[in-house]
Amino acid sequence: MASAAGTFRVQLRPVEGEPAGLGRFELDKVFDGDLTGTSRGVMLSAGDPSAGSAGYVVIEIVDGRIDGRTGGFALQHSGTMRGGAPDLAIHVVPGSGNGDLFGIEGTFTIDAEDGVHRYQLDYSLP
Numbered sequence: 695m696a697s698a699a700g701t702f703r704v705q706l707r708p709v710e711g712e713p714a715g716l717g718r719f720e721l722d723k724v725f726d727g728d729l730t731g732t733s734r735g736v737m738l739s740a741g742d743p744s745a746g747s748a749g750y751v752v753i754e755i756v757d758g759r760i761d762g763r764t765g766g767f768a769l770q771h772s773g774t775m776r777g778g779a780p781d782l783a784i785h786v787v788p789g790s791g792n793g794d795l796f797g798i799e800g801t802f803t804i805d806a807e808d809g810v811h812r813y814q815l816d817y818s819l820p
Contacts, residue, residue, distance in 0.1 A: 695800075698760050698815040700727010706737070716740055721754065729815055731758015733769070746778035753787075763819070765793025769802055786817065795819065 702725045709718040717739040725731050735754025741747050752771035758764070768790035773782040784802040791798035800817030 695816050695818050696761065698728035698813075698817065700725060700729060700813060702726065702811050702813055704811060721752070723754070723756075725756070725758060725813070727813075729756075729758055729760050729813070731756060733757070735769075737771075741775070743775065747776055749774045755790075760795065760815070760817070763794035765791060765795030765798075767791045767795050767798050786815075791819075 702723045705722045706719045707721070709720060712718045717737075719737040719739070721733075721735045721737055723733040723735075725733070733754045733756040735752050737750055737752045739748060739750040741749050750771065750773050752769070754769050754771075755766060756769060757766040768787035769784055770787050771782065771784045773780060775781070782804065784804065786798055786800045786802070788799065797820040798817055800815055802816075803814045805812045
């Protein structure tokens with residue numbers, strides 16, 4: 695299993711017209727570090743984040759370069775927050791790899807502290 699680590703910047707844009715209690719956002723990311731590239735995605739959320747309790751799901755499509763290989767893949771996020779404590783799982787979507795990243799599998803972790811988003815992608819390629 696190989697690892698790629700670095701930072702990313704994210705922009706979230708709310709989508710208007712969703713039912714009460716449901717948040718929908720479009721997101722754009724720029725990755726720096728071992729993974730360089732961009733992603734676009736959609737987030738759905740519910741709950742009360744200001745009270746420390748919420749849930750969200752995201753599908754995002756990443757286009758970039760890892761270890762000299764260029765291509766893309768999808769990430770699937772599933773997260774909850776209970777009493778301010780996060781529980782987050784992010785996986786490379788099976789069968790989503792393309793280009794030089796065809797067949798990629800793995801997991802993705804995020805650490806956000808002091809306004810800086812750090813990532814680690816643990817992955818394997820055929």
